[in-house]
Amino acid sequence: MKRRFSLVCICILSIQMLFASQPNTFDEKRNLFKGKKPKYVFYFIGDGFGLSQSNAAEAYLAAVNGEEGVSRLAMNTFPKQGFYTTYAQNRFITGSAAAGTALSTGNKTSIGTIGMDAAKQKPFKSIAEKARDKGYKVGIVTSVSLDHATPASFYAHQPSRNDYYNISVDLSKSQFNFFGGGGIKHPEGDGKSNKKNSKANMGLDDGAKIDDHQENSIKLAEKSGYTFVKSNEAFRAIKKGDDKIVAINYQLAGGKSLPYSIDQKEGDLSLGDYTQKAIEVLENKEGFFLMVEGGKIDWACHANDAATAIKEVVQFDLAVQKAIDFYKKHPKETLIVVCGDHETGGLALGFxxxxxxxxxxxxxxxxxxxxxxxxxxxxxxxxxxxxxxxxxxxxxxxxxxxxxxxxxxxxxxxxxxxxxxxxxxxxxxxxxxxxxxxxxxxxxxxxxxxxxxxxxxxxGIGWTTFSHTATPIPVRAIGPGSSLFEGYFDNTDLPKNIEVLMKL
Structure with a gap:
């Protein structure tokens, strides 16, 4: 009897020791990571991109190919996957500025705030800025304007996402090596009416009334050494070794964005084209950090436009494929993380x-x-x-x-x-x-x-809202350190993981 009791005690003690030895927080898991750091980091963010948007795109791809079920997106073949919460500091359902700040800096903030604390006083340094300071080349690519909330969260520090002019001034100060995709919304100033116009954030209203014209932020960027490229010919001429490039699409849609995939014509540049060009420019011996945003998934979902949203997801996945092609050449040095800032529209796969x-x-x-x-x-x-x-x-x-x-x-x-x-x-x-x-x-x-x-x-698709939802968002990862993205955590954990992995 004593022997059996002793064995039971030993088993219980062994189990307790086993669990005690396991990291019980994501901070511990990060700190215990001993793997090789990635040299090349891709950070893909689908704005408004939740699990339903992903699965809808897979069902659509299967249907158009005459197949049952789903046809996997490239991102959904990644070996490591997890989920995370998205709430802002002052609201359960987040916005793109607060979510972008969380995903870029690892800090919660208030709705509408870009790269600063909730009181709009203290700037937070983003992982892109930290990568730049450590000698990595840095690129920002987006299908919406370059001064929109998500891309801005990686280089700007402003109390409001609607401070488009000041955000674009911060762009010229960033010294990042490559910007590509949409344009600059208000290079000569914002105007008081625009700062209260939420429709402008979804490409619905570009009529900015400028009260006080300020020094053109594009000219300020040029003074800082940036070259602006605005034609397809000039875009294709960009080559490895070129630096401080701002490649703006030759044809811009509402909100100074790329045309939707459904509206693009033959010869138009896609998000994948800008991703590929960024890779060509940024590749070097020291490594790079590249953030790519599929920004118009969100806009299409705000409008409850299922066909347009799904085709934006497909185009976003084609951009991810560019990173996968690069990964295949450098599998031991490349980390790819694909996530979203929040879900939009309450997309339901059933009606x-x-x-x-x-x-x-x-x-x-x-x-x-x-x-x-x-x-x-x-x-x-x-x-x-x-x-x-x-x-x-x-x-x-x-x-x-x-x-x-x-x-x-x-x-x-x-x-x-x-x-x-x-x-x-x-x-x-x-x-x-x-x-x-x-x-x-x-x-x-x-x-x-x-x-x-x-x-x-x-x-067979339903919508519940024209706004965002608080649904937890999936993350997919492949490459060195990708195991840190398994589990159920918070959006602030993603950049913290990347910071530890890159040893920033």
Missing amino acids: SGSHYASDFKLLDYQKSSNGIFTSKIKAMKKTKASFEEVMEIVRDNYGFDSGEKKMRLSEFEMKQLKQAYNQSFKTGEKIKNKDQYYQLYGSYEPISVTAGHILAQKA
């Missing part, structure tokens, strides 16, 4: 009206993004077009009543579109976020968002 049915291939009927289609509706409002005339372009852009049985508009769906037409063409009142109609249309053109909802529902 009550379609029960258990899904048909993601139907999304291919859509010809252009919500933004392009809205510009057509606005033009028709000037001519006071009839409902029948509007329905002609609705059917053309979304493929309704095209012969496919599933694409026929029901009597109820026609009523929804007629209500949207009346709200847009007859009422003409601006929808405020406290109005009952905001729940139907958000800040978007009623006909455009209604048509998008109907197409999404036919495909």
